[in-house]
Amino acid sequence: MTTRSDRRPPARGVCALTGADLPMRELVPFYAISQGLAETILKDHPDLAADALISRSELARWRDRHIRELLAAEHGELNALEAEVAASIANADTISANTDADWEGDRTFGERMADGVASFGGSWTFIIVFAVVLVVWMAINVVMAARAFDPYPFILLNLVLSCLAAVQAPIIMMSQKRQEAKDRLRSENDYRVNLKAELEIRHLHEKIDHLLSHQWQRLAEIQQMQIEIMQDRAETEAPPRR
Numbered sequence: 001m002t003t004r005s006d007r008r009p010p011a012r013g014v015c016a017l018t019g020a021d022l023p024m025r026e027l028v029p030f031y032a033i034s035q036g037l038a039e040t041i042l043k044d045h046p047d048l049a050a051d052a053l054i055s056r057s058e059l060a061r062w063r064d065r066h067i068r069e070l071l072a073a074e075h076g077e078l079n080a081l082e083a084e085v086a087a088s089i090a091n092a093d094t095i096s097a098n099t100d101a102d103w104e105g106d107r108t109f110g111e112r113m114a115d116g117v118a119s120f121g122g123s124w125t126f127i128i129v130f131a132v133v134l135v136v137w138m139a140i141n142v143v144m145a146a147r148a149f150d151p152y153p154f155i156l157l158n159l160v161l162s163c164l165a166a167v168q169a170p171i172i173m174m175s176q177k178r179q180e181a182k183d184r185l186r187s188e189n190d191y192r193v194n195l196k197a198e199l200e201i202r203h204l205h206e207k208i209d210h211l212l213s214h215q216w217q218r219l220a221e222i223q224q225m226q227i228e229i230m231q232d233r234a235e236t237e238a239p240p241r242r
Contacts, residue, residue: 012024015055017045017054017055027055028054029053030051036070037203040062040065040066041054067199111174118176141154
């Protein structure tokens with residue numbers, strides 16, 4: 001039975017950049033970092049050893065700097081969206097958002113009314129109802145010619161239609177402006193997600209290439225050691241010369 005005194009404390013290590021004493025699970029060996037990020041760190045710390053340990057928080061800070069330098073080299077000065085993407089990658093945060101839900105929740109009463117009028121005005125229901133009203137209006141005034149409230153050529157009807165068009169047009173334009181702003185917000189969110197995916201894929205490629213190169217180097221060292229062992233064994237087991 002394992003007693004409390006037999007339990008060993010968790011292994012700890014020291015961050016080579018900050019000097020902080022941390023548990024090993026909070027530290028990452030320098031050789032396991034992608035090549036691009038390692039080159040960025042070596043610019044300020046050229047004497048850093050391959051087996052040095054770096055804390056995850058410090059690594060996130062350097063990853064943010066590396067991504068900002070990468071974006072600045074390709075796109076020039078960073079804008080707010082690209083800086084947000086760089087920070088999200090460094091902190092391992094998600095950046096996608098449901099822009100439709102956020103947009104719908106921020107509408108005022110006037111904006112909801114404008115959207116409703118624009119939605120109804122662009123439907124077959126409005127066209128059918130409007131056509132029925134026009135036919136009934138003209139039919140009543142034609143049949144009741146002696147007591148018509150709007151005799152032919154239906155001047156009152158023309159006035160009503162003109163007033164309706166004058167009011168409906170700016171309301172529809174208000175809704176279209178909101179839709180345009182909504183589409184712009186959605187496109188910005190798509191750009192952030194796509195940019196983050198591109199940078200993450202590039203970082204993954206660099207890391208895989210670095211790991212493959214490191215593994216090939218280790219395999220070459222192991223193979224060299226095996227050859228040396230086989231040579232030593234052959235020399236030991238060889239019969240003595242007479």
